[in-house]
Amino acid sequence: xxxxxxxxxxxxxxxLRAVHDASxxxxxxxxxxxxxxxxxxKTTIFNVIAGVYPADAGxxxxxxxxxxxxxxxQVCAAGIGRTFQIVKPFAGLSVLDNVVxxxxxxxxxxAAARRISLDILEKLHLGPKRDLPASSLTLPDRKRLEAARxxxxxxxxxxxxxxxxGLRPTxxxxxxEVFRGLNRGEGLTILLIEHVMRAVMALxxxxxxxxxxxxxxxxxxxxxxRDPAVxxxxxxxxxxx
Amino acid sequence: xxxxxxxxxxxxxxxxxxxxxxxxxxxxxxxxxxxFAYTGQAWNVMMGFAGQLSLGHSLYVGVGAYxxxxxxFHYGIGPWAGLWVAILLCVLLGLLIGFLAxxxxxxxxxxxxxxxxxxxxxxxxxDHLDWTGGPGGMFLRVAQRDAWDLAHFRGPPLMYYYxxxxxxxxxxxxxxxxxxxxxxxxxxxxxxxxxxxxxxGINTFRWKMLAVAISSAMTAIAGVxxxxxxxxxxxxxxxxxxxxxxxILGPIIGGVGTLFGPILGAAVLTxxxxxxxxxxxxxxxxxxxxxQVFYGVVLLVVIVFLPHGIWPGLxxxxxxxR
Numbered sequence: 001x002x003x004x005x006x007x008x009x010x011x012x013x014x015x016l017r018a019v020h021d022a023s024x025x026x027x028x029x030x031x032x033x034x035x036x037x038x039x040x041x042k043t044t045i046f047n048v049i050a051g052v053y054p055a056d057a058g059x060x061x062x063x064x065x066x067x068x069x070x071x072x073x074q075v076c077a078a079g080i081g082r083t084f085q086i087v088k089p090f091a092g093l094s095v096l097d098n099v100v101x102x103x104x105x106x107x108x109x110x111a112a113a114r115r116i117s118l119d120i121l122e123k124l125h126l127g128p129k130r131d132l133p134a135s136s137l138t139l140p141d142r143k144r145l146e147a148a149r150x151x152x153x154x155x156x157x158x159x160x161x162x163x164x165x166g167l168r169p170t171x172x173x174x175x176x177e178v179f180r181g182l183n184r185g186e187g188l189t190i191l192l193i194e195h196v197m198r199a200v201m202a203l204x205x206x207x208x209x210x211x212x213x214x215x216x217x218x219x220x221x222x223x224x225x226r227d228p229a230v231x232x233x234x235x236x237x238x239x240x241x
Numbered sequence: 242x243x244x245x246x247x248x249x250x251x252x253x254x255x256x257x258x259x260x261x262x263x264x265x266x267x268x269x270x271x272x273x274x275x276x277f278a279y280t281g282q283a284w285n286v287m288m289g290f291a292g293q294l295s296l297g298h299s300l301y302v303g304v305g306a307y308x309x310x311x312x313x314f315h316y317g318i319g320p321w322a323g324l325w326v327a328i329l330l331c332v333l334l335g336l337l338i339g340f341l342a343x344x345x346x347x348x349x350x351x352x353x354x355x356x357x358x359x360x361x362x363x364x365x366x367x368d369h370l371d372w373t374g375g376p377g378g379m380f381l382r383v384a385q386r387d388a389w390d391l392a393h394f395r396g397p398p399l400m401y402y403y404x405x406x407x408x409x410x411x412x413x414x415x416x417x418x419x420x421x422x423x424x425x426x427x428x429x430x431x432x433x434x435x436x437x438x439x440x441x442g443i444n445t446f447r448w449k450m451l452a453v454a455i456s457s458a459m460t461a462i463a464g465v466x467x468x469x470x471x472x473x474x475x476x477x478x479x480x481x482x483x484x485x486x487x488x489i490l491g492p493i494i495g496g497v498g499t500l501f502g503p504i505l506g507a508a509v510l511t512x513x514x515x516x517x518x519x520x521x522x523x524x525x526x527x528x529x530x531x532x533q534v535f536y537g538v539v540l541l542v543v544i545v546f547l548p549h550g551i552w553p554g555l556x557x558x559x560x561x562x563r
Contacts, residue, residue, distance in 0.1 A: 050440060076442035084440070090433035101430040104423050105442040113426075153442055 001064055003028040003189050004049070004080075004157055009058035011044050018044040020213040022058070026157065026206075031183050031190045033200045035224075036210035037233065042193040043085055045210070046159050050082045051075040062157070077105065081155030083146035085162045085193070089134035096121065096130040098145055102152030117152055124148045124178060139166050144175070151182070158182075160192040164199040176202045209233070245561045256406055260399050268398050272470075274511045275405035276463065281491035281503030282412040283459035288489070289498030290416075290425065291452035292432025293339075294349070297356030299484035300363055301331040301457045303476070305464020310381055310474050311373050320394040320469050327461045334359070335457030339450045348435075357482060364480030378475040381468065394469045401470050408466070409504070412459060417500050419455075428452055432498075460488075490536065494543050496550030505552050513539065 002025035009022040019041040026032050034042050048055045051072040060068040067075055076082075081102075090098050096117055103113030103120075121127050124144045129137065134145060143163045150158060160179070164172050176199055182188040194200045200207065200221070207224045209217040211233040217224060224230055259271060280298065287293045308330050309323030338359055342352045368376045389396040394404075419425050427448045430438040439445050468474060478484075495506025514532050521528055547554055555561075 052436075071444075072436075072439040073442045073444045076440060082440055084437065088434045088437035088440075090430050090437065092433050093429055097426065097429070101426050101438070101443075102441045104426055108423075110421060110423065110426065149437075149441060 002026055003063060004191070005059075005061040006045070006049070007059045007061075009045065009048060009060065010056045011041075011048055011053075012056055017213050019048070019055075019210075022210070022213070022215050024208045024215060024218060026189060026191050029183070029187050029189055030205050031179070031192070031203045032206045032208070033204035034191065034193050034208050034210060035195075035197075035200060040210040041213040042210055043161060044213075046082065046161055046193060049075070050080065050159060076153055076155075079154075079156040080159060081150035081153045081157070082159040083143070083150050083161050083163055085165075087139070087142040087146050089137070089142055089145055091133070091135035093134055094131050095126055095134055095137065095145060098134050099148045099152045102149040105153045113152070116154075117148075120148045120151050123181075124151075125174065140168075140171055143167065147175075147178075155188070157189045157191065160190060160194075162193055162195060164194055164196040167196075169198070172196060172199055173202075175199070179203060244559075248559070248561060253410065260402060265398075268402055270511060270515050272398070272402045272405050274507050275402070275409045276466070277487065277491045277507035277511060278504040279405065279409045279412050280460055280463045280488045281495070281507055282409070282416055282500075283456050283463065284488050285492045285498065285503050286416065286419070286428075286459065287452050287456040289492060289502070290420070290432065291428040291449055292435075293449060293452060294353040295356040295456070295485075296353045296482070296489070297358075297360035297485050298456075298460055298488045299480050299482065300334065300356070300360040301460035302464040302467055302484065302488075303360075303363065303367070303474075303479040304334060305331050305461035306468035306474055306479055307367065307373055307379070307464075308461075309465040310379055310468035313468075314379055314381060315372075319392065320465055321392070324462065324465050327465050328458045331457040331461035331464070332454050335453040336450060339453040343446050343449050357485075360480055360482065360485060364476045367476035367480065373474070376476060378473055381472040381474075383472045401466075404466065408462065413500060413504070415459075420500070424448065424451060429498075490540070492550075494539065494550060496552035499550065499552045499556075501556070502550050502552040505555070506550065509551065510536070510539065 004026035007023050009019055011019045022045060034045065036042055047053060049060055051070050051074065055068055058068070059066060062078055062080060067078055070078065090101065099117035099120055100110060100113045103117045104110065107113040107116065118130070121130050124147060126141065126144055126148060129141065137145060143166065147160065147163055164175060167175060179190060180203060183190060192203065204221060207219065207221055208215050209224060209230050216229045216233060217227045219227065260268060263271060280302065284295060284298050287295050305327035308327040309320050312318040312323040312326060313320065338355060342348070342355055347355055367373060373379050386395050387397055389400045427438065427443050430441065430443060431445050431448060435445055490510055491506035492503040493506065494510055495504065496502030514535055517535050518532060521531060543550065
């Protein structure tokens with residue numbers, strides 16, 4: 001049984017079909033990527049998993065339990081942390097307090113939540129900035145803060161929505177190391193949406209490709225780069241001149 | 242932190258000793274400052290902490306005052322028993338408003354409109370409620386006593402001053418405790434970004450309801466004080482929206498979401514507006530409405546030059562913010 005099982009997921013917005021009959025698994029302890037062109041439905045799938053809005057059809061099971069129909073906070077409490085593509089820091093709070101809010105989900109006292117938050121900030125190289133207001137952070141740091149906050153809820157599965165976007169290659173490599181470390185060291189399962197192929201290829205063991213809301217390919221990175229359907233959706237059909 | 246604690250201790254000592262030098266009218270002004278500091282603190286829990294804008298806090302003052310007042314007037318039930326009825330009624334009303342708003346996704350200015358609507362409905366309701374005297378008002382028997390009679394909450398002005406000081410200090414301690422607790426973190430998160438808060442496992446509905454419950458309960462206590470301090474209650478006067486605005490001006494001028502803001506704002510506004518009235522009276526100028534004009538000017542100045550209120554900047558200057 002996979003940690004996360006998505007079956008036949010469909011979601012439309014006012015007739016616009018965002019996701020259609022999507023199915024995939026995220027096995028325990030793996031790093032998985034969802035890729036696809038803009039508007040392929042990746043973030044919609046994340047939002048449905050995370051309980052932002054309900055699916056029109058389909059089922060989502062996490063650790064064997066149905067989580068479709070749960071609210072966002074219940075999904076998080078069940079053990080799924082998420083970041084937002086369009087970052088949503090608590091702008092008026094300090095960097096540390098942002099993370100403490102996440103830490104309080106599993107810690108009883110603010111002091112205990114503070115301790116685990118400081119650890120996480122160090123891991124994500126935000127330690128020196130912990131007392132700054134979150135509003136003063138640069139975009140790459142805000143992306144890190146998104147991840148730090150989600151990690152503080154001690155998820156079993158982490159959903160990363162384009163956390164590499166806007167990072168310089170060296171910063172990107174640093175983030176890759178962080179997530180690889182969390183995956184290997186703590187057994188954290190990760191599902192990421194990413195446009196930065198450098199990160200996808202370095203991290204993901206399994207890749208699913210979305211196109212027009214449908215999963216058109218699944219496999220290892222090696223299989224995906226040779227898949228004709230994937231090449232077609234990214235590079236266009238071969239046409240005769 | 243050390244400097245702030247010291248400053249707080251000095252302020253508390255000064256307020257305790259104030260009646261030794263101040264009497265009569267000045268003491269009633271001091272009591273009024275504390276009253277607005279207290280109600281401002283109560284409002285601050287909802288807006289400053291949890292980010293839910295209430296423009297109808299006069300509802301809780303009024304219902305609290307009428308509940309305890311009517312029980313005393315009709316049945317001779319003292320304020321200490323009436324207090325619990327007042328708190329219960331106000332919390333239930335607050336939770337009803339909160340439930341309607343938060344369940345059905347009414348937020349921001351629409352939530353504020355809902356709070357105004359409830360206060361106005363209640364005002365009109367009390368205008369037609371003969372049991373409490375309708376628009377003609379309800380008058381509690383005034384028994385000016387020189388001895389403190391805490392059991393019946395009757396006594397000299399000094400007793401009311403100390404009661405209000407005790408309440409204000411209690412509210413301050415409660416709020417500083419709340420801010421450092423899980424509730425405080427969760428409220429601020431909800432205020433800053435509700436969607437992100439929810440994604441971190443916060444049941445935003447439940448925590449917003451808690452903020453409303455605490456805020457309305459605190460305000461209900463102010464209502465009971467109001468009833469036994471002024472001894473007369475009119476729907477027009479107590480439920481009027483200008484009463485709600487008066488409550489929120491202090492924290493806005495002082496600094497929304499800060500612990501000292503409501504206290505500082507109440508002191509600044511009350512002292513300045515009374516000072517202006519006094520000054521004009523001394524000069525022999527009768528100018529009705531000058532207080533409102535003055536409020537408007539002060540609000541404009543603060544909003545333009547100190548958009549976060551007086552306290553944050555002042556705290557930085559005094560080195561009290563760390």
